[in-house]
Amino acid sequence: MNGFESLFAAILSWSEEALGLAIDAGALAGLLAIVVLAVNICFRRWLSARQMSLLWGLVLLRLVLPVAPSSSLSLQNVLRFTETENSPPSQILDLPEAPYGGGYSQPLPALAANPYSSAPAALPAAAAASELSTIEDWISAILPLVWLIGALTTFLGAIIVHGAFYWRLKKNAACEDQRLLNLWETCRQKGGVRKNIAIVMTDLIEQPAILGLFRPKLLLPVDAAELDDRQLRMIMLHELAHVRRWHIAANWALLFIRAIHWWNPVYWLAAARFQNLREQSCDAFAIQRMEGESSREYGELLLTLIRRQHSRPAWRVVLPASILGFVSSFFRKRAVRNRIKALPAAGVTRSRWHAAAAAALVALAAACGLTDASTPEPAPERSFDRLPQASHDWSEGLAKPGPAPKMDFGPLVTRNYDIEKALKRIAEDARSEEKAREELKCHLTLWLGAIYGHGRFFASDAEHAKSGIADAFQVDQQWANECVSLDGTTLTVKASLNAHAELTRNLAAWEQSGLAQICVETRFISGPQDIASAMGISWRYLEAFADDDREELPSGISHDMPVVRAKAVVEDYLPIAVASLNEKQAKALLDRVTNLLQAPKVTLFNGQRAIVLDQTQTPFVVGIQERQSGAQDPKIAVIDEGIKLNLRTILSPDAARVQLEARIELSKIKRVGTVSTMLNGKPTKIQIPRVKRCRIDVSSEVDDGHSLLIGCIPAYEQKKFFYVLVTPRNLVLTADETD
Helix, strand or coil: CHHHHHHHHHHHHHHHHHHHHHHHHHHHHHHHHHHHHHHHHHHCCCCCHHHHHHHHHHHHHHCCCCCCCEECCCHHHHHCCCCCCCCCHHHHCCCCCCCCCCCCCCCCCCCCCCHHHHHHHHHHHHHHHHHHHHHHHHHHHHHHHHHHHHHHHHHHHHHHHHHHHHHHHCCCCECCCHHHHHHHHHHHHHHCCCCCCEEEEECCCCCCEEECCCCCEEEEEHHHHHCCHHHHHHHHHHHHHHHHCCHHHHHHHHHHHHHHCCCCHHHHHHHHHHHHHHHHHHHHHHHHCCCCCHHHHHHHHHHHHHHCCCCCCCCCCCCCEECCCCCCHHHHHHHHHHHHHHHHHCCCCCCHHHHHHHHHHHHHHHHHHCCEECCCCCCCCCCCCCCCEEEECCCCCCCCCEECCCCCCCCCEEEEEECHHHHHHHHHHHCCHHHHHHHHHHHHHHHHHHHHCCEEEECCCHHHHHHCCCCEEEECHHHHHHHEEEECCEEEEEECHHHHHHHHHHHHHHHHHCCCEEEEEEEEEEECCCHHHHCCCCCCEEEEECCCCCCCCCCCCECCECCCCCCCCCCCCEEEEEEEECHHHHHHHHHCCCEEEECCCEEEECCCEEEEEEEEEEEEEEEEEECCCCCEEEEEEEEEEEEEEEEEEEECCCCCEEEEEEEEEEEEEEEEEEEEEEECCEEEEEEEEEEEEEEEEEEEEEECCCEEEEEECCCCCCCCEEEEEEEEEEECCCHHHHC
16 A cells, blocks of 8 residues: 555655646647747748748747847846845745755734733634645645546547557558559659559548558548549649648647647647648648649639538548548538648749748747746845844844843852953953953853843933934943943953853853954855856865754653653755955955845954844644643744845954854744644644745854855755855954943
């Protein structure tokens, strides 16, 4: 059973991909069909039937070419999608699809003070989206199967009918009527066909036809001998035109295209026009090799043949080439009527200049219709109104006037630090140890005050106050004295363990290169081409990574409830490349960029961390807990989606290089489903979001003012490259400027 399911899944996957290619090719062929139809209408008196049939042949060929060489003449250039300046960054930044998400944007719903109060409103919306998604999944699963069944039925049905017809035809011997053989030999000489083609008289058909790709035969109805010699010569010359122009092979190709596009009206239009014009060109071939008033006689012959009725039902198959075509009577009469109207122009001899001009028109149509849009030239760098948020690690966005938000980082612990080396290094820039002590204590109190909410953001002028954005932070001095004290070279700090760990790293950086300031510029770039390789940038590092997180087994029991932990992971390897760019290379790269998201500049003290993010938050009801009273409380999970860059900069002792530590986190909500079940006898639904995440950690040392380029190379179904360009710059402050 597993083998059958695997085979069925493989067939379904293949049919989905094939149907997608067929739809793409059909859309492109439809665009070309519009152009060819316009050309036929405007130049129908100037183009011959054969030339117009070649144009429709291009449409049929486009139906089996979902991908073609690129050209600036392609019709697709007219409809090429161009991104506008107002496009949201989530669309411009097409984040890689595997194993991370692409540009997806969803506004954060408004939540009440009680987060549970919004859950009942959120759940029906998600349920509706899930039901729609279920319908779409069902349609996407059934349509490829319907298409595949139709394709097999069309192709195999025609093969079976043709095989049965050919098997029955073997019972008929070759014609020995000397009159017909002599006429056939004369027509082959006039038609320029040297191949020996047998004549078969059969009652299986009701009209003359050519059958066979490699060993063609002329099929004549048993009553064809009743026609006079001139009528027989016209029939034979028409059928020889089919042989000369390989129309039997064209019929096999049409069968193949029909099997793929049996559902596509573009195919039926193009095939009908191609076959009708092909018959008209064969009529012209026969008339030009006859003598006398051939047009009028040929029209009378067509009328005679269409009126002839077979005594019993005859075979009608699509693979032979026939003078009338194996189609229904209604369409056959209409096609013959059009052919009769075209007969007066069939015998007209056209000049070489006319043929050359028509050939140029067909070549131009092929260049425009059988090619894809060319790659656009790099556009100038663009900027966008919407920027990512930027903050230090203790803040969550732009500060508003008022008390700083309190954050709980755990119990407070008092520790002492020997900062003699750090003070000496800071004093080298501040030019005095006393000023170094003031700078260090001020920096620490501001940092801890922002973390624990013992301070206040305020605006320095009316304009800032009106906008709601603060540009200064004032710490509660009483709290500052209790939290941070400096006695000689001993620093005493009362803070959480996390804050102590961060302070330890900062002190090491200050001992190395002082309390310098570093400005960091961050840019996110995406595009379908490997711009870095095209510019000749040599990657210093290239490797594919997979998720290496490991967790211990869950333990402990709470209130007699089971401890459950689950994690669903699709382990994909992520190819990452890293390169260092000088200022000239970085500028050249940005000059070629079209999809650019410019993040605001962030100024950090040496060793400090900062966060640059462009994210939305979406709440989901992922669980239901039942109270003793029987009421059900939803469990809310808020999922971040977008881009988050966590970075730290440490200046080298000579201030010539910057150690850059960066963590890039990419996430996207792919879809949201629902699960329905019974919880204590009550029907319950919860939401099941599917989120793709990617995390990239990079630590590298770059020259001051140079850039670190981190490239996410597309893998699996993803087609676009994604780059992060980080440029740190050392801000050298003199003693006068610090005053």
